[in-house]
Amino acid sequence: MSIDLLATGIALLTFFGISALMALSLNLEYGVAGIPNFGKALFVSIGAYTAGVTYTRLLPLLAGQEVIDPCGRTLADALQLRSDIMFTDPTAGWLNFAITLLIAGLIGGAVGYGLSYITLRLKEEWFLALVLLVSGEIIRIVVRGYDPIICAHNGLSGIAQPFVAVGDTQTASILFAALTVGFALIAFVYAERLIRSPYGRLLRAIRENEHVSQSLGKQVARIRAQVMFIGSFMAAVAGVLFALNIGFVNTNDYVVTLTLDVWVMVVLGGAGNMRGALLGAAVITILDRVTAIVAIQLNMAGSQWEFNYFRFILFGLLLLLMLRFRPQGILPERRDTTSVPLVFAEETADRGAGAEQPSGD
Amino acid sequence: MLHIDDVHKQYGGLLALSGASLEVGAGKLIGLIGPNGSGKSTLINVISGVTPLTSGRVTFDGHDITNHTADAVFRHGLIRSYQDPSVFFEMNVLDNATLPIRAQIGENPLLAPLRRLWRRQEETNAHASLDVLKSLQLARHCANLASDLSGGQMKLLELARTLQGAPKMMLLDEPTAGVAPPLAYQIFEAIRRLRDEHGITFLIIEHRLDMLFDFVDELYVMHMGAIIAHGSADDIAANPTVRDVYLGY
Ligand SMILES: Nc1ncnc2c1ncn2[C@@H]1O[C@H](COP(=O)(O)OP(=O)(O)OP(=O)(O)O)[C@@H](O)[C@H]1O
Ligand SMILES: [Mg+2]
Numbered sequence: 001m002s003i004d005l006l007a008t009g010i011a012l013l014t015f016f017g018i019s020a021l022m023a024l025s026l027n028l029e030y031g032v033a034g035i036p037n038f039g040k041a042l043f044v045s046i047g048a049y050t051a052g053v054t055y056t057r058l059l060p061l062l063a064g065q066e067v068i069d070p071c072g073r074t075l076a077d078a079l080q081l082r083s084d085i086m087f088t089d090p091t092a093g094w095l096n097f098a099i100t101l102l103i104a105g106l107i108g109g110a111v112g113y114g115l116s117y118i119t120l121r122l123k124e125e126w127f128l129a130l131v132l133l134v135s136g137e138i139i140r141i142v143v144r145g146y147d148p149i150i151c152a153h154n155g156l157s158g159i160a161q162p163f164v165a166v167g168d169t170q171t172a173s174i175l176f177a178a179l180t181v182g183f184a185l186i187a188f189v190y191a192e193r194l195i196r197s198p199y200g201r202l203l204r205a206i207r208e209n210e211h212v213s214q215s216l217g218k219q220v221a222r223i224r225a226q227v228m229f230i231g232s233f234m235a236a237v238a239g240v241l242f243a244l245n246i247g248f249v250n251t252n253d254y255v256v257t258l259t260l261d262v263w264v265m266v267v268l269g270g271a272g273n274m275r276g277a278l279l280g281a282a283v284i285t286i287l288d289r290v291t292a293i294v295a296i297q298l299n300m301a302g303s304q305w306e307f308n309y310f311r312f313i314l315f316g317l318l319l320l321l322m323l324r325f326r327p328q329g330i331l332p333e334r335r336d337t338t339s340v341p342l343v344f345a346e347e348t349a350d351r352g353a354g355a356e357q358p359s360g361d
Numbered sequence: 362m363l364h365i366d367d368v369h370k371q372y373g374g375l376l377a378l379s380g381a382s383l384e385v386g387a388g389k390l391i392g393l394i395g396p397n398g399s400g401k402s403t404l405i406n407v408i409s410g411v412t413p414l415t416s417g418r419v420t421f422d423g424h425d426i427t428n429h430t431a432d433a434v435f436r437h438g439l440i441r442s443y444q445d446p447s448v449f450f451e452m453n454v455l456d457n458a459t460l461p462i463r464a465q466i467g468e469n470p471l472l473a474p475l476r477r478l479w480r481r482q483e484e485t486n487a488h489a490s491l492d493v494l495k496s497l498q499l500a501r502h503c504a505n506l507a508s509d510l511s512g513g514q515m516k517l518l519e520l521a522r523t524l525q526g527a528p529k530m531m532l533l534d535e536p537t538a539g540v541a542p543p544l545a546y547q548i549f550e551a552i553r554r555l556r557d558e559h560g561i562t563f564l565i566i567e568h569r570l571d572m573l574f575d576f577v578d579e580l581y582v583m584h585m586g587a588i589i590a591h592g593s594a595d596d597i598a599a600n601p602t603v604r605d606v607y608l609g610y
Contacts, residue, residue, distance in 0.1 A: 193474035198467030198483060201456050205449050212447045215409060216461040216526060217435035226470055338467070339455045339487035340504045342480075 006170070010177045012289055017180030018241050019281040023265040024187045024274060025234035031271035031333065032195050033227045034207030035116070039132025040262045042139055043108045043232040045254035047239020049143060050104035052150035052249040054096055055082050055159050063092035071151035079158045090165035097162040100240055108236025112228035117221060133256065144251045155250030159243050180241050184278075187234050192274045198338055203227065257312070261288070264315050267322055270329025279330055287314065362387040362530060362562050363408070363439070368417030370403055370586075377403040378414070379586035385530070390556050390563045392573045394597075395583030396607050401566045402444050404583070405532045409441040410434040422529060435461075438529030442536060444566070446515040448522070450508035454499060457507050457518055458490035459483075461526035493521045496551065498544070513540040520548065524555070530562035537569055545569060549576045570608075574598065582607060 022040060029035040056070040056078060063085040070078040086093045115135065119128040143149050150156045163172040163179070194200055205213045206220055214220045243249045261284060269280025288311065295307035322329065363385040370378035377400045385391050393401050406412040408419055410431035419427045421439050429437075440461075449457050465486070466472055467479030494500045497517040502510060507518060516539060523531055536552075537545035549572050555561045567573040573580075574594040582590040582597060584606045590597055597603055 190474050193476065194470065197473035197476070198459075198465045198479060199470050199473035201452070201460060202468050204452060205460055208449050208451055209447065211411065211431070212443065212449070213460075214431040215411060215435060215441055215443075216522070217432050217463065219432050230470060335451075335453070335506070337453050337456055337504075338483055339459045339490065340453060342484040342487045343455065343491045343503070 007173075008289070008293075010170075010173050012285060013177040014173070014180050014241075014245050015289065016282055016285045017177065017182075017184040018238050018245065019262075019265060019285050020184035020278050021180075021187050021234050021238035021241070022262045023269065023277040023281040024184070024191050025231040025238070026262050026266050027269075027271065027274060027277040028191050028194070028234075029227055029231040031266055031273070031277070032200065032207065033203040033224060035224055035227060035231075036126060036129040037132055037228070037231065038129040038259055038263075039115075039136045040235055041254045041256060041258040042132060042136030043112060043235035044239035044242060044258060045136070045140065045143075045251070046108040046111060046232075047104040047236035047241075048243035048249045048254065049149055049239075050107060050236070051100050051159055051240045051243045052156045054100040054103065056156065058099060059085055059092060059096040062095050063089045070156060071147050071154070075151070083158045083160060086160040086162070086164050088165070090162070093160075093162045093165060097244075101237055104236040104240045105233040108239070109229040109233040112232025112235075113225045116228040117225040133259070136254070136259070137256070140251045140254055150249045150251070153251065155248055155252075157248040159247055159249055161244040161247075176245065180245070183237060183241065184281075188274055188278060191277075195272075195274065196338060201338055261315065264319050267319060267327075267329060270331035270333060272333030273329065273331045276329050276331035276333075284315070287311070362389075362422055363564065364418075364420045365404070365408065366418040366420075368404070368407060368419065369415045370400075370407055370412065371415045377586055378407065378417075380417075381583065381587055383581050383588055383591070385562060385564055387562055388556060388560050389578050390553065390576060391565070392577040392580040392594075393564055393566045393583065394568070394570065394573070394580060394607065399583040400586040401583050402534055403586075405441055405534055405564075405566065408434070409439065409532060411441075435526060438527070439532065440523050440526045440528040440530075441532040442516075442519045442523050442534055444534040444538070446512060446519070448507040448510070448515050448518050450506065452507055453504055454494065454507055454510065454518060455487060455490055455503040458494055458521045458525050459486050461522055462486045462489070463527055490521070490525055493524055494518075497521050497548075511539075513544065516540055517544075517548070520551075528561055530564070533563065533565045535566055535568065537567065537572070545572060549573075552576065 022044060026037060026040055029037045057067055059082055060067045065081060065085065068074045068078040068081055115131060116128055119131045144153045146152060161172070161176045163175040166172050166175065202218060202223060206218065206223060210220045265280035265284045266277055268283060269278065270276025291307065291311040291314065298305060298307050365381060365383050368378050368381045369376065381400065381404055395401055407414040410429050410433065413428050418425065421437055424437055426434055426437060466482050472478050491500055491503060494503055497520060499514060499517055499521065507515065510518060516536060520536055537548050540548060552563055553576055556563060565573065577594060579592065580594060580597045581588050582603050590600050590603050
């Protein structure tokens, strides 16, 4: 029994970066704006499917080659072609990567915006949760059965991450881990600043009382749709990184359990607290990897227990315990304020004056 | 400034508004009174776009705002308060007052992360809010959560918040409910000052008639979803029908 610690560490870090992106996006939507997005897997999958399409159609073009049908009899040739390009033409690889991220983010964002605008204008927000949950499954089934996107249920392999061109596999995976963590960091800083701005105040107002917010001139449906755009953009970027990390795109990875994992991260870490989202992502990533490794070890030791299923029980239990004993999460939402520090000197001065007031009246 | 023409509102089998019409001239301070359940709050809900009306027409400042959304009504400068406490309880007092301020740079999700773009404006806004809170004796609570305020203080905060939306006209649903008499009197004085100095028009629902009668230019009386009387405070006090259905003397 030997575990390559460095490789495990790199894998953990990469998964953490990707999970953190998903958790931050749900935390912005649900934790801050109160939108129960139960379609996280849908938006992540949009990123992965986009990568499938660009790696098979756009990448050859960028490298000045002819596009080969990736699914039919030319499957092997197409696979060879995209692998070759990624190893030999890093410029095309990187360009393709950048365009993939952008397109994935925009499509994900647009779908999030559109779905929330349609549903939130009509009904309660939990209606959106249901629509998203079902949409994710419908899209998954369609993609599974429809060849041109990712070769239906076969999926696509050879979706290499852009650092493979450096040659050494370990260096490449270290660099990719750093890249994913970098993306997570950007998302964290953005989200953190957003919630400490007047926009954060606006989102919390809508979360608490949408009707009063609207009476105060806030365009609730539009603002919620904006948040869904931002969150879904992040989720789709996470989806691209997810696909590149494992090297293939398959509809089986984007099922409801993915959505639920992200929910556990947010509830565990602390809804509304961005550090909490990072913490939740870290804890769940580690638990996920540890249980996977234990499962493999047990299997090899000849155990008839399918330990993989324990993971679901464990996460479910964790969720229930948190909701029962610490619903605010490990790191509760901070009572952030944008305006008070700006008038603080005066506020304290007023406190002094206020103490004298009763005798004056 | 505000014209309400033959407005009906049906809730299932209940006709909460049955052809209510009224008119509020610019710069006027108008009271709206009537027994519990006579439809006063419903009228404000319908005007402010909170509930859709069944039939009728509402125009404000030259615009037909019939069945406009609540945020559109706000943008026209018609701002309401609520009868039940409706502050943002999980938010501090200063943020409550600052939220409705218009054209906030920091409310754009692309600009919001760049603090230096909105900091100066936010500072100005926060000071403006603090000034309003001071005038309503809430300044010392500005860093506290709104949920920590007393019921009367919440009404005051709501008044402050309404003001911060830069209204041309305010629809106030019982602005002094739960407020001690001296402060209630000050609220009415503040309202009169706002009218006199800033030309803000008011339609005020109140059950505290003693004070209301002292301050308003005209009164409308509602009963069973319709306006049954309209006139000066003296006219209304002397009106036998109004005495019968509402005043009770
Ligand atoms: N959302 C609603 N659904 C059903 N009926 C309603 C609704 N809102 C108000 N009503 C009914 O409409 C009628 C008028 O209510 P409204 O709140 O307008 O009265 P009001 O004049 O403001 O009374 P009060 O002085 O007690 O505040 C009441 O009979 C009430 O039960
Ligand atoms: Mg009422």
